[in-house]
Amino acid sequence: MGKTVMITGAGSGFGKGASLALAERGHTVIATTETDEQAAALRAEAPQLRVEKLDITTDDVDAAAAWDLDVLINNAGAGQTGPMADVPIDRVRRLFDVNVFGTLAITQAVLPRMVARGSGRIIIMSSISGVLSAPAFGPYSMTKHALEAMGKAMRGELAGQGVDVCLLNPGPYLTGFNDRMADSMWEWFGADAVNAGSTPLFEMMRDFVKNDQRDPVEVVDKMVELTEAETTEEHNFVPPELAAFLAG
Numbered sequence: 001m002g003k004t005v006m007i008t009g010a011g012s013g014f015g016k017g018a019s020l021a022l023a024e025r026g027h028t029v030i031a032t033t034e035t036d037e038q039a040a041a042l043r044a045e046a047p048q049l050r051v052e053k054l055d056i057t058t059d060d061v062d063a064a065a066a067w068d069l070d071v072l073i074n075n076a077g078a079g080q081t082g083p084m085a086d087v088p089i090d091r092v093r094r095l096f097d098v099n100v101f102g103t104l105a106i107t108q109a110v111l112p113r114m115v116a117r118g119s120g121r122i123i124i125m126s127s128i129s130g131v132l133s134a135p136a137f138g139p140y141s142m143t144k145h146a147l148e149a150m151g152k153a154m155r156g157e158l159a160g161q162g163v164d165v166c167l168l169n170p171g172p173y174l175t176g177f178n179d180r181m182a183d184s185m186w187e188w189f190g191a192d193a194v195n196a197g198s199t200p201l202f203e204m205m206r207d208f209v210k211n212d213q214r215d216p217v218e219v220v221d222k223m224v225e226l227t228e229a230e231t232t233e234e235h236n237f238v239p240p241e242l243a244a245f246l247a248g
Contacts, residue, residue: 002026004069006073008054009075010033011074012138013216016031017216017217018075020049030052032052032076033054056233072107074123078098079184081140086194093137103147122165128242132246151166151167152234171214189202
């Protein structure tokens with residue numbers, strides 16, 4: 001039986017891929033985008049989707065309270081790299097606005113209907129960076145660590161009310177997101193930075209993340225699997241070998 005699924009950040013990458021895959025499998029998909037331009041482009045490309053402009057950092061989220069959802073996939077997110085000694089605070093605030101506060105806001109908007117019905121699922125897009133942190137990727141990891149705390153707390157809080165909450169933790173995948181994030185610090189970082197002496201390390205981390213990225217279909221397939229599963233695990237690492245690596 002098909003489910004009604006809302007996916008944030010569906011204009012590109014994992015969100016777009018999952019929207020198309022779930023619609024093909026017979027689910028009703030509300031694919032949301034940050035901008036009107038993204039929404040128009042997605043409507044033209046994929047008329048099988050219900051596309052809504054929904055910026056999770058604005059009062060757009062209020063509209064979702066009226067939608068009767070079986071599954072919310074919190075996919076929308078932003079990236080930023082840079083050493084913690086130098087990264088502009090306004091960039092870090094923006095990152096938290098999107099990745100943490102926006103994700104919590106849209107989740108709070110849809111939960112009342114799920115709780116009243118006694119069923120539903122919240123899938124939170126975390127990252128391998130939600131459980132690890134590395135030089136230059138601290139700002140992004142901070143937000144994903146916060147989502148880990150949010151997801152773990154909610155999983156325990158809502159299980160007794162019939163709502164399942166789980167975390168999805170991908171490694172580096174070739175959607176363009178990692179490339180943009182890895183390059184973002186070089187928009188402002190320079191020789192006058194406090195941590196300029198570690199520039200070779202930051203360059204190495206940039207190249208490490210951008211090289212040998214995997215096929216995003218692996219993550220899309222996992223998003224579909226979690227949407228349709230009877231039950232979920234708290235963490236869902238993709239590729240699954242990451243779990244063994246983290247276990248030591």
